[in-house]
Amino acid sequence: MAAIIAFVLFGIGVVALVLRRDLVIKLLALGLINAASILFLVSIGDRPGARAPIQLPGDLGIVADPLPQALVLSAIVVNFAILALALVFVMILVERYHTTDSIRIEQEMAREADDQETPCL
């Protein structure tokens, strides 16, 4: 079930990434895509009737596979870093062009001649 939700979220993310022109929304869509793949990874550690993988003394019940959760932690951190960096890039662009509309930024950029290009910061 969780796997199906993950694929649906992935699809929604891609649709938003393609159709929305606002850069911040594009990045949110990217975050959704990343979250979907993370959800999928978490879901495969699950087994029917399993509990959280914390072993108590004398307890031999079925537990979820702990490895995917460990992997997911690193993936979350990486995605966070990338999203933060992307937002910094968007900030630099907004300071220069005063818009988050990707198509307008592209048009403005095409209008500027190469030789007039100056650093943003």
Next chain:
Amino acid sequence: MPLILLPLLRFVFATLTISFARARKLFTILSHIIDAALLSQLALMLVRGTPEMVSVGGAPAGIGISLIGDQVGLTFAVLAWVLSAAVSAYTWQDKLRPYFFLLLNLLIGSCYALSFTTDLFNAYLLFELSTLASFLLVGYQRQPRQIWASLHYLVLSSLGMSIFLLGIGVVYAHCGCLDLTVLKTIVKASPGESWVLLAGALLVAGIAVKAGVFVFSLWLPAAHARAMPAVSALLSGLVIKMGVVGLFRLGDVFPIDLTLIVLGAITGILGIVYALNSYDIKRLLAFHTLSQIGYILIGFGAATEAGRLGALSYEVAHGLFKALLFLTIGEAAARAGGSDLKTLIENKHKIPRGTRIALIIAVLGIIGLPPLAGFDAKAILEDGLPTMFLHLIVLLMSVGTVVSFAKLAPVLFASSTHRASRSRVLSYAWLGGGIILFWPLSLLLVSPAITLHAYSGLHIIEALVVIAVGGALYFLIRKRRFRLPSEIFRLETSPLIILIGFFLIYALMILGQ
């Protein structure tokens, strides 16, 4: 030990360069000497027949993160070292912030680790690390176009890595492990099962975004053309190759030979078609990066010994001449005041002599003049191609390369009064020497029987005919301008094309059964 020390020491040097910025030249020299010693130790172990294998943390194979110093890994690591030395020499006298060298060291360190890793999740993290460093390097000068190219790169590669992560999930759900050496036996035991196809398609599509495959790496032309020359050289010569090493490793496990051949042909031909139409030389070089990846994929997909070795040598050869092309064109563009062909031709006398000679060597290398690097690697690769049809495609790509580089001919010949700085000449000589002495050096990688076979009269005549035909063709079509769709490089369309590409790969994997 060297397998762990190589990447880790680079990370240590990365911290040192930013903490003690004044001593950065000392650290640069020191890090290259230490890397050379470690790499030669690895090479020695490989020659003795016992390549080093490490499972980090001492966990048994299949559970721990393993690294292997095999032929493929070592070749890519040596390429990383060579290009790192060239870029360090090129930027020797440039006034760059310490932060640049921090990123450079991080990038090289993660490339070392990526060459050796056989663990899928470790590869995922290292891909992300290397691309994080490259995003920042592309946007280093903070020009809006660089930032825009970098953002585009970031969005697409993040999407690609999410697809890769889904692939990792499918693999783990079915095998319970992520080590490629263990996976190999599991996949061999269950060929053609649906999860193998799905996992293979997801993993290949994810990596293809990084590897410079045409329908996937649509961020590449902008990023490589906009970045600083030293950064473009590294991105084109090295970072793209990290995707290729990933495809090589996956090719050992999953049945993706047909997929690689088809992707290689598409990449090669489309890359050249777009390059023919580019009159900004840095953009032309970026499109040629795509087209040259085509050779490598076709060679590896041919699944023969010579094809595989040819692909490996071509990857080194391409690293050398493409880095040299980006560095020399970068300097020429800085002197001439722009990288479009017209400006370069008008100001060609401003290009220093050393730069011009290096540029000539690099161009001759890429068009495959015997006995330079391009010819040698391509000849080995062609010996490994099983069918006439693949030969024809490779031949077509070679002619296309000559036609598109013929544009540069007017820039190459002029008298110049300017001189290049000594450190830059050293950097050019280092890469140019590699291109000229490629044949003797390739004996380290390829057995003499295969290289000697590649040096047959037939191959030499073929290479010369290709150059002649390409040159003639250029004169026929040079006045023609044709329009190609540029929509596919937009941020809006490229994610969609990546998804379509994934279905293409999936279909090819089913066909390849």
